[in-house]
Amino acid sequence: MKVGDKAPEFVLKNEKGVTVSLRDFIGKKAVVLFFYPKDGSPGCTKEVCAFRDSYEAFKDAGAEVIGISSQSEESHSIFSLKFNLPFTLLVDEGAEVRKAYGVPPSLGMIPGRATYVIDKEGTVRHIFNSQMNPEKHVEEALRILRTLG
Numbered sequence: 001m002k003v004g005d006k007a008p009e010f011v012l013k014n015e016k017g018v019t020v021s022l023r024d025f026i027g028k029k030a031v032v033l034f035f036y037p038k039d040g041s042p043g044c045t046k047e048v049c050a051f052r053d054s055y056e057a058f059k060d061a062g063a064e065v066i067g068i069s070s071q072s073e074e075s076h077s078i079f080s081l082k083f084n085l086p087f088t089l090l091v092d093e094g095a096e097v098r099k100a101y102g103v104p105p106s107l108g109m110i111p112g113r114a115t116y117v118i119d120k121e122g123t124v125r126h127i128f129n130s131q132m133n134p135e136k137h138v139e140e141a142l143r144i145l146r147t148l149g
Helices: 042-053 055-060 073-082 093-101 136-148
Strands: 011-013 019-021 030-035 063-069 088-091 114-118 124-129
Touching: 011 088, 030 042, 030 093, 030 136, 042 055, 042 063, 042 136, 055 063, 055 136, 073 088, 114 136, 124 136
Parallel strands: 030 063, 063 088
Antiparallel strands: 011 019, 030 114, 114 124
């Protein structure tokens, strides 16, 4: 997966058991799709809270924010409620969507942390990987969205 590629379609359940697909957004708004390792871990909590705190800026930029990890619907629901997340978290059981997007593992075994900015037409416009700087994912995504106009 590289910038300029069509984003792979996905159809996954969210923290409320509702099916969400990339198709739901194509032609309507950009999507900031971020893959994170695990609900409740310190780095992931920093990352989701940074996306939460900047959520209005993402909406103003015409984008929807979606988080993806392999934890269960119940785990996502607890995580989302605990931190009052305004965006959806998708359950990627078996990490199939993670594989489709080519998210590299960290240290060979930890699920990687990567963010994809996908424009309204479904094209990947930016990919950012950083396991150790979770908040930078928000800055990078907003910077790119502002250039898409």
